[in-house]
Amino acid sequence: xxxxEEIKELSQLNLEDIAILAxxxxxxxxxxxxxxxxxxFFKEKTLSxxxxxxxxxxxLAEAIxxxxxxxxxDHIWETIEKPLLPILAQMEISGIFVNKQILKHLQEEAEKExxxxxxxxxxxxxxxxxxxxxxxxxxxxxxxxxxxxxxxxKTRTGKFSTDVFELTKIxxxxxxxxxxxxxxxxxxxxxxFLDPLPQFINEKTQRIHTIxxxxxxxxxxxxxxxxxxxxxxxxxxxxxxxxKAFEAAxxxxxxxxxxxxxxxxxxxxxxxxxxxxAAFQEDKDIHTLTxxxxxxxxxxxxxxxxxxxxxxxxxxxxxxxxxxxxSETAGISxxxxxxxxxxxxxxxxxxxxxxxxxxxxxxxxxxVETLFGRKRFLPLIGSLGQIGRQExxxxxxxxxxxxxxxxxxxxxxxxxxxxxxxxxxxxVRLILQIHDELILEVKSAIIKEIAPQLKVIMEQVxxxxxxxxxxxxxxxxxxxxx
DNA sequence: TCACGAGGCCAC
DNA sequence: AAACGTGGCCTCGTGA
Ligand SMILES: Nc1nc2c(ncn2[C@H]2C[C@H](O)[C@@H](COP(=O)(O)OP(=O)(O)OP(=O)(O)O)O2)c(=O)[nH]1
Ligand SMILES: [Mn+2]
Ligand SMILES: [Mn+2]
Numbered sequence: 214x215x216x217x218e219e220i221k222e223l224s225q226l227n228l229e230d231i232a233i234l235a236x237x238x239x240x241x242x243x244x245x246x247x248x249x250x251x252x253x254f255f256k257e258k259t260l261s262x263x264x265x266x267x268x269x270x271x272x273l274a275e276a277i278x279x280x281x282x283x284x285x286x287d288h289i290w291e292t293i294e295k296p297l298l299p300i301l302a303q304m305e306i307s308g309i310f311v312n313k314q315i316l317k318h319l320q321e322e323a324e325k326e327x328x329x330x331x332x333x334x335x336x337x338x339x340x341x342x343x344x345x346x347x348x349x350x351x352x353x354x355x356x357x358x359x360x361x362x363x364x365x366x367k368t369r370t371g372k373f374s375t376d377v378f379e380l381t382k383i384x385x386x387x388x389x390x391x392x393x394x395x396x397x398x399x400x401x402x403x404x405x406f407l408d409p410l411p412q413f414i415n416e417k418t419q420r421i422h423t424i425x426x427x428x429x430x431x432x433x434x435x436x437x438x439x440x441x442x443x444x445x446x447x448x449x450x451x452x453x454x455x456x457k458a459f460e461a462a463x464x465x466x467x468x469x470x471x472x473x474x475x476x477x478x479x480x481x482x483x484x485x486x487x488x489x490x491a492a493f494q495e496d497k498d499i500h501t502l503t504x505x506x507x508x509x510x511x512x513x514x515x516x517x518x519x520x521x522x523x524x525x526x527x528x529x530x531x532x533x534x535x536x537x538x539x540s541e542t543a544g545i546s547x548x549x550x551x552x553x554x555x556x557x558x559x560x561x562x563x564x565x566x567x568x569x570x571x572x573x574x575x576x577x578x579x580x581v582e583t584l585f586g587r588k589r590f591l592p593l594i595g596s597l598g599q600i601g602r603q604e605x606x607x608x609x610x611x612x613x614x615x616x617x618x619x620x621x622x623x624x625x626x627x628x629x630x631x632x633x634x635x636x637x638x639x640x641v642r643l644i645l646q647i648h649d650e651l652i653l654e655v656k657s658a659i660i661k662e663i664a665p666q667l668k669v670i671m672e673q674v675x676x677x678x679x680x681x682x683x684x685x686x687x688x689x690x691x692x693x694x695x
Numbered sequence: 696t697c698a699c700g701a702g703g704c705c706a707c
Numbered sequence: 708a709a710a711c712g713t714g715g716c717c718t719c720g721t722g723a
Contacts (some may be wrong), residue, residue: 280704281705289718289722343719345717345718345719346719346720347701347703347718347719348719348720349719366708366709367708368701368702368708369701369702369703369708370702372701372702374702374703374708375702375703376702376703376708377703377704378702378708378709379708397703397704400717400718401703401705401717402702402705404716404718405704405705405715405716406705407719408717409716409717421723426714429713429714429715430711430713430714431714432712432713432714434707434713434714435714436714436715437714437715438714438715438716439715440715440716441705441706441714441715441716442714443705443706443707443714443715444704444705444706444714444716445705445706446705446706447705447706447707448705448706452705452711476712512713524707525711526711528711529710529711529712531710531712532711532712533710533711533712534709534710534711534712535709535711536710537708537709538708538709538710538711539711540710541708541709542709542711574720599710602710603710605710606711606712607709607712609711609712610711610712610713611712611713613712614707614712614713617707617714623713632705647706647707647715648706648707648714649707652707696723697722697723698721698722698723699720699721699722699723700719700720700721701718701719701720702717702718702719702721703716703717703718704714704715704716705712705714705715705717705718706713706715707712707713707714
């Protein structure tokens, strides 16, 4: 501890700062602790004797500073990551209230439903087995019940896949299949959310305090762990039920602001694609447009589920999805998928050119970067085969996903400054960041007045031709935002 | 008892 | 599962 304090004073950096700087240099590492960083930056040496630690750490901090500035990463550090750090620390301290009784109730409800499904499955299988074991499940389906395997994909280790997509393909061949699909979903919600979440509730605060990881991704996004609050279920009846357990404090409400079609808007700005820019100038919704084209219906008839699927298609196509995957995801023929992609990039030819430009830059320089200079190195991009191809897709994705991350981080900083400047610390708190969405806890009495101001901050953060748009929703709990 | 890969699935 | 990408975390099976 003493040593750490000394390091702080001498280098003007603390351990967290060093980790973040190292992450800016090399964003794909698992680990940014001092041991592994020392090994990385002074390749031949390992940690020396304890009495040399201080000197070694100072050397490390110095080496990292030099590297940061040679890669021009100072800007992103000074303007984004450094001011963000205390904001994340405050968000951890704030936490979010979770209603234990609701969770417990849902847990029991899920358990009952799971038991019922379990028994029906055993009956149809005429034996009991562990449904959670896909090996045992595959044996029951394909040996005992003799279900047709001819259409089924194999996993990469050569076994028959039993994932939802494959099960759905054969769902009409036996009444056990739909039950297994339902079982899987409920079991997932129970084991991944309902069971563990109560454990994370802090006794003193009755709130969950996630860990916000500032060095957790290769693109600049945040991640959240213990528990991950960025993947709480949102779809369907159960998603809503679970989110309802996250409640605003008495006299407070949740305010959510989610950027509309964010990576598409960013892509239009970066590519200057005339059609895509025009679409956003006219406040069009490209996810909805894609849904209407795929389903052959009017945009007014597009359901939320259809729009969600179209979202996957839009980003999938942009980031290099193949025609085969497109056809299966969209539920269209291979021929139609090929045609859809062709027309997509014909319509958005400026986008296509931009993506190719990203690829060229990556091949030439060995890295890609965002508008703010956040970098991701791609040492294998020239190589033949699967890994080379994968890095090509990364090269197309990172400058866009990474810029989206830069943008929302800037918004967080501006919103935090706004809260401070207006002396609203007791009335407005940042609670969650979910990649392109901020959730705040705001005194109900002033929320109507605050919401549009925060919306403006988020929408004006970039000063671009293409409008950024943030959608406001408000509610007493996370499941009932309107 | 623990660590790890595989398979799987939740979110953006 | 796949020529979309970014994560975290669950269970199972296996091997120390
Ligand atoms: N590559 C990829 N990126 C995704 C996917 N889903 C979400 N994202 C990224 C791109 C989105 O712009 C961003 C935010 O997700 P949202 O669910 O908020 O979607 P988006 O903002 O596009 O539409 P929205 O108007 O908010 O419904 O996350 C996906 O399936 N693939
Ligand atoms: Mn969005
Ligand atoms: Mn979102």
